Amino acid sequence: MEDDAPVIYGLEFQARALTPQTAETDAIRFLVGTQSLKYDNQIHIIDFDDENNIINKNVLLHQVGEIWHISASPADKGVLATCYNRMSCGSQWETGRKSFHWLITISCCGIYRKAQARLCQIYCIENAHGQLVRDLDFNPNKQYYLASCGDDCKVKFWDTRNVTEPVKTLEEHSHWVWNVRYNHSHDQLVLTGSSDSRVILSNMVSISSEPFGHLVDDDDISDQEDHRSEEKSKEPLQDNVIATYEEHEDSVYAVDWSSADPWLFASLSYDGRLVINRVPRALKYHILL
Numbered sequence: 001m002e003d004d005a006p007v008i009y010g011l012e013f014q015a016r017a018l019t020p021q022t023a024e025t026d027a028i029r030f031l032v033g034t035q036s037l038k039y040d041n042q043i044h045i046i047d048f049d050d051e052n053n054i055i056n057k058n059v060l061l062h063q064v065g066e067i068w069h070i071s072a073s074p075a076d077k078g079v080l081a082t083c084y085n086r087m088s089c090g091s092q093w094e095t096g097r098k099s100f101h102w103l104i105t106i107s108c109c110g111i112y113r114k115a116q117a118r119l120c121q122i123y124c125i126e127n128a129h130g131q132l133v134r135d136l137d138f139n140p141n142k143q144y145y146l147a148s149c150g151d152d153c154k155v156k157f158w159d160t161r162n163v164t165e166p167v168k169t170l171e172e173h174s175h176w177v178w179n180v181r182y183n184h185s186h187d188q189l190v191l192t193g194s195s196d197s198r199v200i201l202s203n204m205v206s207i208s209s210e211p212f213g214h215l216v217d218d219d220d221i222s223d224q225e226d227h228r229s230e231e232k233s234k235e236p237l238q239d240n241v242i243a244t245y246e247e248h249e250d251s252v253y254a255v256d257w258s259s260a261d262p263w264l265f266a267s268l269s270y271d272g273r274l275v276i277n278r279v280p281r282a283l284k285y286h287i288l289l
Contacts, residue, residue, distance in 0.1 A: 004278050006247050009055045011044060011272030016253035017070040018268040023077040028260045032274060033067025033082055041067055043082070048276055050261065125163045129154060134178050141187045141209040149177035155192050157207055167207055172200050172241055179255045185262035186287055189279065193252035199245040199267045201279065206239050242283055247275045
């Protein structure tokens with residue numbers, strides 16, 4: 001099997017909720033929630049053996065309703081939260097038992113901060129997309145930058161210090177874009193998933209935290225000729241689409257990066273197909289070396 005070949009896992013029911021187990025940094029683990037209308041829903045704990053390209057699973061019952069969103073605790077591997085369709089509720093779970101639940105309030109999108117027991121809006125991006133905004137994600141390494149996506153088939157990148165115009169716009173998808181995710185270690189790598197059944201990996205190096213690549217100290221290179229040779233061989237990367245993944249046959253509702261391996265990511269389509277892919281090795285080595 002080729003090193004970059006995708007690994008596919010099929011769920012029994014439809015699904016749209018996916019998250020990495022954030023507190024787990026040693027094992028490659030994802031959590032998937034199902035959306036069955038007839039049967040008890042499930043939470044699939046997916047462990048991926050990177051050396052052998054094997055998936056191991058553990059399935060938990062989620063009898064309270066269809067899972068619309070799932071999130072893992074960043075501090076405790078045994079705790080996760082789900083949003084489901086019964087009475088607009090969400091629950092926090094510990095492995096094997098429910099901890100507590102709360103009502104969810106749905107409101108308009110905006111960026112807020114807590115100030116003297118009340119929320120104050122910091123800024124609002126008016127008409128960010130021509131249609132509905134489906135998702136957004138902050139650049140983890142660049143303070144003022146975020147990405148948004150929506151039903152206008154576009155992905156837009158914003159500098160929140162000036163939100164009159166996006167700094168970059170991607171128009172590679174042909175249908176609604178449901179998910180956008182920055183890579184937490186290498187923020188030039190951006191994942192998007194869409195109802196066009198495709199996952200697109202883009203390289204937005206010009207607006208990343210390392211637009212010129214890793215800086216090299218002159219003291220680390222003793223030979224000036226080697227220095228010139230290295231500069232010539234490693235040209236700066238350009239903003240472009242790295243790869244388009246077409247293993248899905250239904251709308252891709254969720255994409256996310258592994259917490260344990262920054263070069264590995266998962267995507268989930270509504271028909272219950274989970275696909276695990278890797279960043280192409282040539283790009284990986286170009287970033288690292």
